[in-house]
Amino acid sequence: MREDRHVVGVQEKPETLDDSALIAQSVIDPERFAVLFDRHADEIHRYAARRLGAEPAEDVTGEVFLVAFRVRARYDRTWPDARPWLYGIATKVVAQHRRAERRRIHAMSKVGAERPGSFDDRSADRVTAEQLQPRLARALTRLSAAERDLLLLVAWADLTYEDAALALGVPVGTVRSRLHRLRVKVRRALGGIDPFAEEPQHG
Amino acid sequence: MDDEIRTFADGRPAAPPYPAEARAKARDRLLREAREGRGFRFPKLGWQAAAAFGVTVALVGGVAVALSAQQPKLGVATSAAQSAATQSAAVLDGDLRPKPGQFIMVASDTMYSSFSQANGKMTRYLYRTHREIWQSADASADGLLLIAGLAPKPWPGEPLPKEAQKWKGESWMQLASCPARLAAFRTDHAYLSTLPPDPALMRSFLYKRQPGGKGEADRAAFVAAGDLVRETYMPKAQRDALFEAAKEIPGVQVADGVEDSAGRQGVALGRESQGILEQLIFDRDTHMLLGERHTVVDAKAAGAPVDSVLALTAQLKVSVVDRLPEHAPKVERDDSCTPQPGATTDSTEQPTALPTDEATDLLSDGPSDVPSDGPSDVPSDGSIYKPTDGPTDEPPAPVPTKTG
Numbered sequence: 167m168r169e170d171r172h173v174v175g176v177q178e179k180p181e182t183l184d185d186s187a188l189i190a191q192s193v194i195d196p197e198r199f200a201v202l203f204d205r206h207a208d209e210i211h212r213y214a215a216r217r218l219g220a221e222p223a224e225d226v227t228g229e230v231f232l233v234a235f236r237v238r239a240r241y242d243r244t245w246p247d248a249r250p251w252l253y254g255i256a257t258k259v260v261a262q263h264r265r266a267e268r269r270r271i272h273a274m275s276k277v278g279a280e281r282p283g284s285f286d287d288r289s290a291d292r293v294t295a296e297q298l299q300p301r302l303a304r305a306l307t308r309l310s311a312a313e314r315d316l317l318l319l320v321a322w323a324d325l326t327y328e329d330a331a332l333a334l335g336v337p338v339g340t341v342r343s344r345l346h347r348l349r350v351k352v353r354r355a356l357g358g359i360d361p362f363a364e365e366p367q368h369g
Numbered sequence: 370m371d372d373e374i375r376t377f378a379d380g381r382p383a384a385p386p387y388p389a390e391a392r393a394k395a396r397d398r399l400l401r402e403a404r405e406g407r408g409f410r411f412p413k414l415g416w417q418a419a420a421a422f423g424v425t426v427a428l429v430g431g432v433a434v435a436l437s438a439q440q441p442k443l444g445v446a447t448s449a450a451q452s453a454a455t456q457s458a459a460v461l462d463g464d465l466r467p468k469p470g471q472f473i474m475v476a477s478d479t480m481y482s483s484f485s486q487a488n489g490k491m492t493r494y495l496y497r498t499h500r501e502i503w504q505s506a507d508a509s510a511d512g513l514l515l516i517a518g519l520a521p522k523p524w525p526g527e528p529l530p531k532e533a534q535k536w537k538g539e540s541w542m543q544l545a546s547c548p549a550r551l552a553a554f555r556t557d558h559a560y561l562s563t564l565p566p567d568p569a570l571m572r573s574f575l576y577k578r579q580p581g582g583k584g585e586a587d588r589a590a591f592v593a594a595g596d597l598v599r600e601t602y603m604p605k606a607q608r609d610a611l612f613e614a615a616k617e618i619p620g621v622q623v624a625d626g627v628e629d630s631a632g633r634q635g636v637a638l639g640r641e642s643q644g645i646l647e648q649l650i651f652d653r654d655t656h657m658l659l660g661e662r663h664t665v666v667d668a669k670a671a672g673a674p675v676d677s678v679l680a681l682t683a684q685l686k687v688s689v690v691d692r693l694p695e696h697a698p699k700v701e702r703d704d705s706c707t708p709q710p711g712a713t714t715d716s717t718e719q720p721t722a723l724p725t726d727e728a729t730d731l732l733s734d735g736p737s738d739v740p741s742d743g744p745s746d747v748p749s750d751g752s753i754y755k756p757t758d759g760p761t762d763e764p765p766a767p768v769p770t771k772t773g
Contacts, residue, residue, distance in 0.1 A: 190585070191643060192403075193588075193589070193592055194592065194642055194643065194645075194647065195481070195482055196402075196403035196404070197400060197403045197404060197481070197482070197483050199399065199403055200396060200399060200400050200403065203395070203396050203399055204396070207387065207392060207395065207396070208387050208392075211384070211387040211392075212384035212387075213384075215384040215385050215387075216381055216382050216384050220385040223384075223385075223387075224387070224388065224391040224395070227387065227391075227392075227395055228391075228394070228395035228398055228399070231395065231399050232398065232399060232402060235399055235402055235403065236402075236554070239589060239592070243585070295382065295383035296382050296383050296384070296385060297382055298380065298381075298382050299380050302376070302377060302380045305377075317374065317377060318377070320374055320378075321374050321375075321377035321378040321381065322377070322378065322381045324378075345374070348373075349373045349374070352373040352376075352377075353373055356373070356376065
């Protein structure tokens with residue numbers, strides 16, 4: 167009678183549970199959700215930092231897990247890995263910073279032409295490494311917000327098409343067709359400059 | 370991966386490390402939400418903490434009503450609390466009628482299990498707290514939460530882990546009121562008053578509020594019942610309906626004479642989950658929540674010996690107060706309603722207003738295909754609140770002190 171439950175219930179230690187079982191337990195034992203944070207916070211932070219920069223990423227990461235915690239009862243437990251779900255929430259939270267992101271991308275797209283004025287208090291090397299190449303930044307500016315979300319989930323978060331579909335709440339067919347469209351746009355944008363020219367590296 | 374995407378993948382910017390301090394803060398914030406969460410978690414009672422305020426007592430049995438607008442501090446029983454607790458079955462019959470702008474204060478004692486994972490190692494124990502929570506009766510103002518640590522207990526059959534020793538102290542937290550965002554997850558009095566006072570309708574609300582996956586619907590409904598009565602004040606008609614509705618959830622067992630952590634007996638509605646019988650203990654007549662008790666029934670599934678108790682609480686006092694207590698030296702801010710864009714490198718950046726629909730959307734997105742909206746027959750904002758006691762002209766409730 168308890169056969170099915172044992173699939174998750176017999177493993178009482180959170181570190182042996184998959185994300186889905188952990189989230190299921192966290193509905194009853196909310197604190198278990200902290201284990202999910204332990205597992206994935208660094209990864210979500212990396213993604214947020216790539217998109218928005220170091221400081222906003224800290225707030226975004228915290229917010230992602232708070233939101234996830236609050237909606238955990240609605241997690242689709244047929245998915246053992248919570249990462250696509252977390253990335254989906256991260257995408258929504260990042261979207262709240264859309265204007266900041268646009269400014270950031272815009273600024274990065276002009277490195278070389280003019281130097282952004284906010285390098286003051288950090289290592290210039292590190293900041294340089296955290297910048298997107300100007301030509302890629304320029305290409306990003308040609309994409310819609312939804313296209314950017316999809317592209318970066320696949321390219322920076324390494325989600326499969328299926329995972330990206332899950333994260334964005336769209337059918338995988340939609341992901342494929344959107345990717346096709348955005349590839350064309352990106353190709354055009356990248357082709358607009360000499361692809362072999364090295365971007366000047368300032369720092 | 371296609372070439373264009375590969376180009377972006379290869380060109381991904383380096384990510385800065387997640388600063389340990391920020392990471393710890395975020396984790397802590399999450400844990401706090403888990404332990405103390407608005408509506409998602411537990412009640413507690415704190416008469417020991419009450420000594421920290423001056424005390425102006427207006428205690429009617431277990432239900433204190435402090436209606437004086439001049440009263441700057443909440444009414445909390447101190448020495449009377451223990452006796453109040455033991456006689457509460459008789460006294461928890463107060464019918465509170467909070468007005469808009471007032472606060473519901475609930476005080477409770479809790480013990481729940483704590484799990485954490487560090488360096489791949491899991492630790493667990495039973496943590497205990499006193500809690501006092503103030504929530505705007507009509508969600509019109511931010512609330513406040515006081516948590517005072519109590520000596521923890523070891524997980525049954527295991528030694529107390531080192532990290533459990535850090536229980537001392539108390540903390541104050543602002544509880545941001547975001548009725549629009551919480552929608553059907555609201556637990557303020559005004560919202561609870563709009564729930565159907567009919568068992569069948571209440572039942573369907575329970576099933577819709579927190580839809581579970583396949584085979585999880587009954588459990589989710591039972592969890593929803595607990596969330597609605599924990600640290601809240603629901604009118605009698607809704608309490609009765611909720612009790613009857615929860616009783617009929619498949620798997621729910623009724624038991625009489627179950628004791629809460631204050632030794633009060635009541636009728637328990639329990640449901641087994643993961644080898645643990647989780648009981649909500651109600652006053653037999655008033656259907657006020659007395660407390661909760663989680664008892665192991667399957668050692669293997671629960672990871673603890675049969676009959677050991679993994680959670681035990683008592684909700685000792687529910688009262689109406691005009692304002693938040695003033696003795697909150699340091700209050701942790703709660704920005705969860707209005708996420709601010711983080712600092713950017715561009716100082717001219719203006720905060721981006723968050724469209725309402727996007728905020729609502731936040732709560733609903735993810736791989737789940739369950740409809741995100743709350744039950745459509747339940748109002749989702751505080752505007753339906755109608756004072757029953759005539760016009761009020763109390764001054765607006767003070768906003769909790771903000772720090773940082």
